[in-house]
Amino acid sequence: MTQGPFLYDDDPAPLHTGEARNRNGTLIALITATVVVALLMVGGMVLFKGTAGDQAEEVAGVFTAALAAGDTETAYGLICDSERGRITPDELAGEYLQPGDPEVTGSRGDRVDGEPVRYVQVRWADGGSTATTELTVVPEGGTKVCGTAAAG
Template structure:
């Protein structure tokens, strides 16, 4: 330590004078809080965004409403990347809604290239049905149709 004149009469006080406390409780509480937040997000996210079935019904309903209103840009934007690349906006109604207006009548679980997907059944005004495939691609996106 340095010798010499000090501003005060006493030597400089040591910075840490108390007995050291173990940080075990703090570390465990931080880890426990992180785990609680992660579990809360995993449980709460489907409640906020909806189940895959709900998301598929919603996006298909918006897609069909856009086609019924001749809003091809919105309908084209709701397609998956492969379908947007394959079809120009003007071709979407002929490919996806050749029978006029449609209504969502059911959903089932499916798979596309090993990834989970939803198959959404649509009933058209003339009574025919078709199935739209909805995949998760930066949100739910329509990615194909098969006549019923």
């Protein structure tokens, strides 16, 4: 040990000399702030990304517009994996395209085998005639089109 004169000959003063303080208010404020931030993040996701219905209708609109414009590359990028295994890009228009201009008219949600599914109605207007189809849209690494049927 070292010997010799020291600058301070006294022992250090105790750090906690007072009575312990109750910090329940701080804990409650911290937990409340965490809950508020979580709720704001969820609200922000809905605000910026839209609801599941909005996303499904947007994808269906882009998909049908790309098909109508002859852009099979974009449309093929918006179909699910099971459809990619079933059809080629060249067969895509024959499977999904109807005569006329596509217009998304609405959607409804459902669950199939416990998974969420949206059915998006598309009206194809060609002069005086119209056809209505229903696209099946699923969340699969993003929102993807995974089938079509004549709407009834």
